[in-house]
Amino acid sequence: MSRRPRSAPAERDWGHDEVGCSILHVDLDSFCASVELARRPQLRGLPVIVGGTARGVVLAATNEARAFGVHPEMTMTTAVQQCPQAVVVPPDHRAYREVSAGIMRVLGDITALVEQVSVDEAFLDVGGARRRWGPPTVIAQRVRRQVREQFGLACSVGIGSTKLVARLASGHAQPDGVLLIPRAATVDFLRTLPVGALFAVGEKTQDALARWGISSVAELADADVSTVQHAVGRVAGAHLVDLAWGRDPRPVHPGRQERTVGAEATFATDVADLAVVEEKAHELADRCAARLRTNGLVTRTITVKIRTSDHRTLTRSRTLATPTDVGRELFLAARELVAGVDLRGLPVHLVGVVAEGLSPAATSIRLPTPDEASEAPERSRWEAERATDQLRGRSGRGPIPAGASQSGGVSSGSTTTIVPADLS
Structure with a gap:
């Protein structure tokens, strides 16, 4: 589940005009934790944390654990302190990769234009799939239904005219929903968001923009390009202004290319x-x-x-x-x-x-x-x-x-329940 800042105004109904909105972003909700719940139905409704030893970090957490402030990247020590009644499940990366591969095959049956971004998210360009499957909202519901029926998992789908907007929309559709942002509503939607919602804006960039009085996407769009460039650099500044106006020409690239x-x-x-x-x-x-x-x-x-x-x-x-x-x-x-x-x-x-x-x-x-x-x-x-x-x-x-962690040892003395990874 995305931890990017969200905006209440952005969650309103933006209309139903699907013309020009062929990009879908599929995001599997709390993926690793959901896979564990599908394998262990008896844990449903309990606060579950997926993570390694006490000195590692949280990989995923169910909504019941998130209610106690637990979130991915938090140290396991802190997570267990905040939610001592949690059930801790060791991560099983092989199982996650297998489920992810199966879901990508489902998406590939809908369109050949699938770009896997990570183990739990992908972009689809369904412009050429409309004749066979229907409009994007119908395709989105089909994706959610097939993922739930075949894998027992929930996913959220964002629909937009660009990859940027589709990805932001899926974040606002969580958990387990669909959000369409019509092409004509793109700029209005973006202007409701805090600047930190843009995926190109990390903490350092956010702080740099704040020093120039820019804290929202609306303020970013209205600022002089030269001002933004002074704040974050020439190339990055021009790119951010383009994003604030919804300009994102990136196509969906089939296949997944490792970045690191x-x-x-x-x-x-x-x-x-x-x-x-x-x-x-x-x-x-x-x-x-x-x-x-x-x-x-x-x-x-x-x-x-x-x-x-x-x-x-x-x-x-x-x-x-x-x-x-x-x-x-x-x-x-x-x-x-x-x-x-x-x-x-x-x-x-x-x-x-x-x-x-x-x-x-x-x-x-x-x-x-x-x-x-x-x-x-x-x-x-x-x-x-x-x-x-x-x-x-x-x-x-x-x-x-890529990006997987290796545990350096196991700490003892915890009163938190630990579920073994071996299901045999």
Whole structure:
């Protein structure tokens, strides 16, 4: 469920003219938690939190848990304190990916123009599907009905003339609803929203705009472009003004293209020894590299994420000379980034490695590393890592998905109910 700011005026009936509104945004409500409830009907009506150890973060929560202030990305420790009667379910990423793939097949039966954005959301362009399935609102209801009947899950659907508007509409349709924003009502709808509702506006951008007296989309649209550019930069400023006026020419791109591939780990106890942090970064870099190779991608930019014991999050990035999918190259860059972070003497709570700037390996020129150039031509490091990938596949320990977290240990002593992931 979206946590973007919502506006009460935006939730009114904007009309029923569907002409020119061919973009749908399908958002699965509280996806991971809903999958767990579908597998365990006995938990329905209870406050359920999907998350790892006490030192991890909340992946998803049911509405009953959200009523206590629990939300995704909150630390599990805080979530359990706010909702001590919660049922905690360990995440099962494989099950989530399988359900997601099934739902994407349902969407693909409606139109070939499906762009999967994440495991629980996708854009559809149904302009060419009207003759077969009917107008967009009918298609939206069909999607919701099939997802509920086949998977036992609820989803919300936003309909608009652009991807921006469709995505905002689905957020206002939650939970379990449909909202159409006619093309003619696009600007009026946007003007009811706080500026933070725009997906291009994060906290820093929101603060920068506020310093110039801009806190709503209406104020953003009415401001001089030069003023917005002074606040957030030339390119970003012009882009935000376009969004405020509903200008979003992005088409729906079939298929899903990974934007980043990453892995992170939370330590069971905060770690002061930098060598231990580097060792974990090495493991995460190998996992990222394996994921890149599985998807036929290479990366140009490596980012390291470190969270210290005071929950301050630090990120450092480095652009490589040439794209790569080799774990050692990722690790060497990550190790230098870790060494350059000022921890202020604090131990490390979490470390993550993220590969960004992705491109298809088949179209990228990759130069040999110094190690490869000096090695005997029997086997390159590249070949050796692919052999490791095959071994992982045989043992059932495949590369982790992009953005997935790895638990560093299990804390004991909690009075919160924990439901085991094994359903056998």
